[in-house]
Structure formats: C-alpha cells, structure tokens
Amino acid sequence: MAFRENTMSRFWSKVVNDLTPYIPGEQPKLANLIKLNTNENPYPPSPGVLAAIQAELGDDAARLRLYPDPNADLLKAAIANNHAITPQQVFLGNGSDEVLAHVFMALLKHEQPILFPDITYSFYPVYCGLYNVDSRTVPLADDFTINPADYCGQPNGGIIFPNPNAPTGRLLGLAAVERILKANPDSVVVVDEAYVDFGGDSAIPLINRYDNLLVVHTLSKSRSLAGLRVGFAAGHPALIEALERVKNSFNSYPLDRLAIAGAVAAMEDTEHFERTRQAVIASRDMLTAALAQLGFDVLPSAANFIFARHSQHDAAQLAQALRMKNIIVRHFKLPRIDQFLRITVGTDTECQALSDALRQIIIT
Ligand SMILES: *Cc1c(COP(=O)(O)O)cnc(C)c1O
Numbered sequence: 102m103a104f105r106e107n108t109m110s111r112f113w114s115k116v117v118n119d120l121t122p123y124i125p126g127e128q129p130k131l132a133n134l135i136k137l138n139t140n141e142n143p144y145p146p147s148p149g150v151l152a153a154i155q156a157e158l159g160d161d162a163a164r165l166r167l168y169p170d171p172n173a174d175l176l177k178a179a180i181a182n183n184h185a186i187t188p189q190q191v192f193l194g195n196g197s198d199e200v201l202a203h204v205f206m207a208l209l210k211h212e213q214p215i216l217f218p219d220i221t222y223s224f225y226p227v228y229c230g231l232y233n234v235d236s237r238t239v240p241l242a243d244d245f246t247i248n249p250a251d252y253c254g255q256p257n258g259g260i261i262f263p264n265p266n267a268p269t270g271r272l273l274g275l276a277a278v279e280r281i282l283k284a285n286p287d288s289v290v291v292v293d294e295a296y297v298d299f300g301g302d303s304a305i306p307l308i309n310r311y312d313n314l315l316v317v318h319t320l321s322k323s324r325s326l327a328g329l330r331v332g333f334a335a336g337h338p339a340l341i342e343a344l345e346r347v348k349n350s351f352n353s354y355p356l357d358r359l360a361i362a363g364a365v366a367a368m369e370d371t372e373h374f375e376r377t378r379q380a381v382i383a384s385r386d387m388l389t390a391a392l393a394q395l396g397f398d399v400l401p402s403a404a405n406f407i408f409a410r411h412s413q414h415d416a417a418q419l420a421q422a423l424r425m426k427n428i429i430v431r432h433f434k435l436p437r438i439d440q441f442l443r444i445t446v447g448t449d450t451e452c453q454a455l456s457d458a459l460r461q462i463i464i465t
Contacts, residue, residue: 116231119230120227120230120231121226121227121230122227123223123224123227124223125139126138126139126431127139127429129429131427133427134427134428134429135427135428135429135447135451135454135455136429136445136447137406137428137429137430137444137445137446137447137451137455138429138430138431138443138445139327139431139445140296140322140404140405140406140445141321141322141325141327141445142322142323142324142325142327142377142381142405143381143445143446143447143448143451144325144377144380144381144448145325146324146325146326146329146363146367146373147324147325147366147367147370147373147374148373149366149367149369149370149373150326150329150363150364150366150367150370151363152366153362153363153365153366154359154362154363156362157358157359157361157362157363158359164358165358167358168354169354169356169357169358169361170361171349171353171354173193173356173361174188175361175365176193176331176356176361176364176365176368177191177193179364179365179368179369180193180333180335180368182368183368183369183371184303184305184306184335185306186305186308186309186335189338189341190308190335190336190337190338190341191333191334191335191341192333192334192335192336192341192344192345192348193331193332193333193355193356194331194332194333194334194348194355194356195330195331195332195352195355195356195360196319196321196330196331196332197293197295197317197318197319197321197332197333197334198224198332199330199332199355200317200332200333200334200344201224201225201228201291201293201317201332202228202231202232203344203347203348203351204261204289204291204315204317204334204344205228205229205231205232205234206232206347207343207344207346207347208259208289208291208315208340208343208344209234209258209259209261209289209291210232210233210234210258211258211259212258213235213256213257213258214235214236214237214257214258215229215234215235215236215237215257215258215259215260215261216236216237216238216239216252216255216257216259216260216261217236217238217239217260217261217262218238218239218240218241218247218262218266219238219239219240219241219437220241220245220266220268220269220435220437220438221262221263221266221267222263222267222293222295223433225261234258235258237257239251239252241266241269241437244271245266245269245271245400245408246271246273247262247264247266247271247273247277249273249277249278249280249281252281252284252285253280253281253284253285254284257285257288258288259288259289259290259291260281260285260288260289260290260291261290261291261292261293262291262292262293263292263293263294263295263296264278264292264293264294264297264301264304265296265297265299265300265301265402265403265404267295267296267404268406268408268431268433268438268441268443269400269408270296270400270401270402270403270404270406270407270408271400271401271402271403272300272301272401272403275302275304275307278290278292278304278307279307279311282307282311282313282314285313286313287313288313289313289314289315289340290311290313290314290315291315291316291317292304292314292315292316292317293317294316294317294318295317295318295319295321295322296322296323296403296404296405296406297318297403298322298323298374298378299322299323299378299381299382299385299403299404299405300382300402300403300404301403303316303318304316305318305335308335308336308337311337312337312339312340313337314336314337315334315335315336315340316334316335316336317332317333317334318332318333318334318335319331319332319333320332320364320367320368322405323374323377323378323405324364324367324368324374325367325377326363326364326367329359329360329363329364330356330360331356331360331363331364381405381446384446384447384448384449384452385402385404385405385407385446387449387452388407388444388446388452388455388456389402389407391452391456392407392409392456392459395411395456395459395460395463396411396412396413396463397409397410397411397459398410398411398412405445405446406443406444406445406446407443407444407446408438408441408442408443408444409441409442409444410440410441410442411440411463413463414462414463415440416432416439416440416441416442417432417434417439419442419459419462420432420442422458422462423455423458423459423462426458426461426462428454428455428458430442430443430444430445430455431443431444431445
C-alpha cells in the first residue's frame, strides 16, 4: 500500500503523531552534480582510513561475525590523545546527531526551558519534540552573532549552540563561551563544534576547568567521514557517565567494527587533517571574495560553508537557477534567513563553477 505524506495511522503513538522530524539536505542519486548543500568535505578521508577498514575486515571478513567493542576503547584513546584529555572524558556516538540526541535526554531535560539561538541547527527543536524538552529561543543580534549577555542571568535548564553557528558560520570567541559557562554554573552548556576545525579554537581544553561544559564534535566534516557516522562529546566524567547510561539503555554498539577502525586511523593522521582543512579554509576565503565581487553580502565564516545573500536576487530563485545548472546549495525557508543561501565550500574547481554559474544567472 502506498502512503501519502501526512498520512496518519491509528497505530501511531501520541509521540509519533506529535513529531516534526528533521529534514536532512538532499542526497540526490544523480551523477555529475556539484553538491554544495550538506557541508560534506570535498576531499577524501585519510588513506589510512581505507587501509584500517580493510585490515579490520581481513581476508575473509570473518571478524564481522563478532560484535564490536561496546566501549570502542581504541577510539576513545585516539580521541583523548588527540585532544590531550582522558578517555573518561570522551563519549562516542553514531554521528554527532546521535550524541546530541542522548545529550537532550540525559543532560538537557529539566524543569526549566533550555536556551538556544533563534537561528541555529534545526535538529535542536526536533530533539526537544522527541524528548519533550521545553525550550526558549534567543534571537541572534542583527549581524547574526550570538550575544553572550543574552545567555547570562536567565534561569534555564541548559544551553546549546553550535560554534561556529550553523547555518550562519559566525564564530563566538572562547572568552565569550567562558562568560556563558561562568554565568550558568548549574546548567550544562553544550557547545556543538561540528565546524570548529575550519576556523575556531575548540573549547575542549576548558572541560578541565568547567564541570558544566560539554563539547560535541563530529568526524563528518573536518575528517571527511560523513558516511562512516562517528561523533563524540568531551566533558567532565560525570557528564560522560550520564550519556553512557542513556546509550547503554538504547544501543550497546552504536559504532560498528569498520567505523571504529576507520575513525581511529582518521584521528591519527594529523598531516592529512591539516592539509585538507587548510585547503578548505583557503577555498572559502577565495569563494567569499568571488561572491562579494558579484554583489553578495557574505557573512564572515569560520566554517566549511558560507552564508550569503544578494540585495537584487531572491535566494530561492537563485537556488533554483543553480539547480538547473546542476549545482545544489541549501536554502532555508525560515524567518530572517530566507534571503540567504548556504553554500558548502567545495574544491577550487567546484567553487569556480559555482561563481561562474552565479555570474551568468545574475548578468542574464
Ligand atoms: C553536521 C552537523 C552535525 C551532525 O553531524 P553528524 O556527526 O554527521 O551527525 C551536528 N551539528 C551540526 C551543527 C552540524 O552541522
């Protein structure tokens, strides 16, 4: 039987009836697309990742018969080593989206509403719906920055924001993050650093000084492993233990054998990591200049995407026109940002194709 969208069923639970699921960026099945819509890395992961996965498989893949390490100790050690923290300060999940889901359940569900920006990662309100977490949104300033004062002196059940923020790309300095931590000693402050490797300083070193800080990272963006699904959180062991309790009540093996092996190799290849992230940063700065030349207003980005609007051209129409030229970017039909395009930084060739296409669209 075919189901139409919005079809409901008498078999659905109340929770499911009330859900508004997250809508991920499109993953089209077409070849020859320039795909700049979901912030994937344009470069392949470290060659060590493939070697490690092949080694894990072995000649006959017989090891797949066995469950993986439920604690993925090797990966915790590699991450701890990379960030100069201890494995007891690391929690792992099947992508950082899963880590975030457990964070909402374990650390953000309290009597008071949690706070997050009005313009931010659109998964946060979805988790609030799933876990029945009360929330209040805090408007970004007119220049789309987070004002730390807005998160100080308001009673709350927790605070979460991406840094750099998504989809604006704007960075909040570590001094401002610390100000928020100090003003909220009785709330967990979650800093979602999915993009921090492209232009910010991580707050991870601060976890040794603030027991209310949880920093969430993903290997999907700066380690080029969106397809492997690995994310982690760093924080005080008591926060990590809360997450482990939820995880062990949900799925003992969120990371499979291949993901563990590949992620360890990715964390160990510092040279590849540095080279590819510097390439993305250089391309972002070139793309920003090229779009400014075409009359775009581009927000300063510390991420692997830019957020840009044109005073003379409607964003939805630009996105549509780009699509006709086989280039996909992201457009959010949301208040305050519906005249912006979010464009992932691709290779230099892809960025050039994008600015050529925009030039043609804007001039004709
Ligand atoms: C991409 C992204 C994530 C999710 O990353 P996965 O590890 O692929 O689940 C989380 N937070 C933000 C802000 C992101 O942009």
